[in-house]
Amino acid sequence: MKTKLLFLFALLLYAATSNAQEGDKTNWELYGDIGSYHALRTSSPYNWMTSRNRFRLAGRYSYGDLRFYGSLKVNHHAFIKHYTGVFPREFYLDYTTKHFGFRAGKQIVVRGVADGLQLTDVISPMDMTEFLTQEYDDLRIPVNAVRLFYLSEFVTVEAIVVPTFQGYKLPLEPKNPWSVLPKMQLPVRIAEDNEPDFLFKNVEYGGEVSFNLPGLDIALSGLYTWNKLPCFQGELAADFQTILVTPQYARKTVLGASISKPIDAFVIRGEGAYTFDKLYSAALLFNPTVRKDFVQGLVGIDWYGPDSWNASVQGEYEYILNYKAAEISADEQTIYATLRLSKKFMNDLLTLSSFGYFDLKNRAIFNRFSFSYQPLDGLLLNVGYDLFYGDKGMLAPYKDNSQVWAEAVYKF
Numbered sequence: 001m002k003t004k005l006l007f008l009f010a011l012l013l014y015a016a017t018s019n020a021q022e023g024d025k026t027n028w029e030l031y032g033d034i035g036s037y038h039a040l041r042t043s044s045p046y047n048w049m050t051s052r053n054r055f056r057l058a059g060r061y062s063y064g065d066l067r068f069y070g071s072l073k074v075n076h077h078a079f080i081k082h083y084t085g086v087f088p089r090e091f092y093l094d095y096t097t098k099h100f101g102f103r104a105g106k107q108i109v110v111r112g113v114a115d116g117l118q119l120t121d122v123i124s125p126m127d128m129t130e131f132l133t134q135e136y137d138d139l140r141i142p143v144n145a146v147r148l149f150y151l152s153e154f155v156t157v158e159a160i161v162v163p164t165f166q167g168y169k170l171p172l173e174p175k176n177p178w179s180v181l182p183k184m185q186l187p188v189r190i191a192e193d194n195e196p197d198f199l200f201k202n203v204e205y206g207g208e209v210s211f212n213l214p215g216l217d218i219a220l221s222g223l224y225t226w227n228k229l230p231c232f233q234g235e236l237a238a239d240f241q242t243i244l245v246t247p248q249y250a251r252k253t254v255l256g257a258s259i260s261k262p263i264d265a266f267v268i269r270g271e272g273a274y275t276f277d278k279l280y281s282a283a284l285l286f287n288p289t290v291r292k293d294f295v296q297g298l299v300g301i302d303w304y305g306p307d308s309w310n311a312s313v314q315g316e317y318e319y320i321l322n323y324k325a326a327e328i329s330a331d332e333q334t335i336y337a338t339l340r341l342s343k344k345f346m347n348d349l350l351t352l353s354s355f356g357y358f359d360l361k362n363r364a365i366f367n368r369f370s371f372s373y374q375p376l377d378g379l380l381l382n383v384g385y386d387l388f389y390g391d392k393g394m395l396a397p398y399k400d401n402s403q404v405w406a407e408a409v410y411k412f
Contacts, residue, residue, distance in 0.1 A: 032057040032412060039405035049177055049403045050130055051078035067094040080173060083129065090142045101149040106142045109160065111208065111221060112271045113258045116338055117316050119273040119296045120221050120256030123162065125228035127169040131178050131398060132366065133386055141166060154212055162204035165196040168229045177401055182285060184243050191246040196226060217260040224253050227279045234285040248289045250279040269300040281329045290328050293321040308344035335360040349374045364390020382407040
């Protein structure tokens with residue numbers, strides 16, 4: 001069925017593009033890319049971390065104020081069979097007038113001003129099958145949503161409804177080097193079908209008000225949602241030979257605000273969020289999950305320098321209220337930082353970049369170094385090194401996953 005959908009989608013866009021006449025009210029655009037990515041672990045046992053090939057196709061169609069966007073991905077993974085297949089991505093319809101608009105369908109929703117850190121940006125979940133080493137376009141998972149907009153010169157008001165639940169995509173295969181399964185003496189099995197049902201009471205909804213003032217952008221948002229990243233609770237299975245781990249989901253409310261202001265070659269960014277009843281895994285896997293209020297705050301500075309220099313630094317503080325170490329698996333306070341550096345050479349054909357996550361409390365690091373070269377129009381050759389370091393915190397499970405990688409991408 002998915003293969004037929006891909007063929008029909010490509011044929012429809014090709015036919016419409018070929019038949020479009022100059023001066024028509026319709027406008028078609030078809031584009032995509034073909035890529036191949038391979039990564040090798042740099043410590044014992046020096047094995048392949050991943051080997052995958054990808055074809056992405058996207059198309060846009062517009063007729064007056066009406067627009068349609070569709071995209072899908074064909075993926076081949078050398079080691080994990082169910083990562084191979086045809087995967088529809090975004091399919092949505094847009095309609096915009098001078099003051100009103102709506103977008104309905106499967107879409108990616110982005111909130112806030114943070115770069116690579118999530119505070120108010122909790123609508124679209126993440127694909128963590130290879131942690132954060134995938135391309136940005138592949139990390140976010142679209143959700144089925146209806147969004148209504150009111151537009152004016154300085155104010156945008158948005159309301160959103162998400163009728164179906166969409167959670168994180170997690171690597172649960174024991175042999176996957178990115179697996180999030182807990183390491184136990186007995187084999188671990190994940191219980192299935194525990195996601196919220198398609199019911200009216202489970203609908204996700206919220207809104208955002210944005211103020212686009214001269215030299216200053218401000219946004220206020222609220223969302224009644226679910227924890228998209230599941231927490232886990234374990235029990236001994238009936239056979240006494242297996243530990244059964246059940247993903248847990250619960251409602252939460254997220255209130256947030258963000259601000260962004262350019263100053264000469266700099267952009268100052270700030271974002272904050274307060275989450276009511278955030279769900280956490282218990283300190284012991286076999287205990288019930290725990291719900292706590294949660295506070296986050298972030299400050300970031302971007303610099304757009306001369307000679308194609310770019311730099312960005314962020315600091316984020318997280319705090320769990322009413323914390324009790326004996327009942328919860330997370331730390332009471334966490335401080336994260338990110339640092340992004342890039343420089344272009346050879347008339348922008350060669351780009352050197354580095355992007356790092358730093359867990360300052362637990363002294364852990366994930367840093368991606370990359371070199372990107374464009375020998376021909378549309379062709380990119382990328383090589384890099386991913387450094388993982390640390391024994392505690394979010395990055396600890398990947399401390400042995402440092403890798404070198406190479407990628408070739410052709411965009412059309």
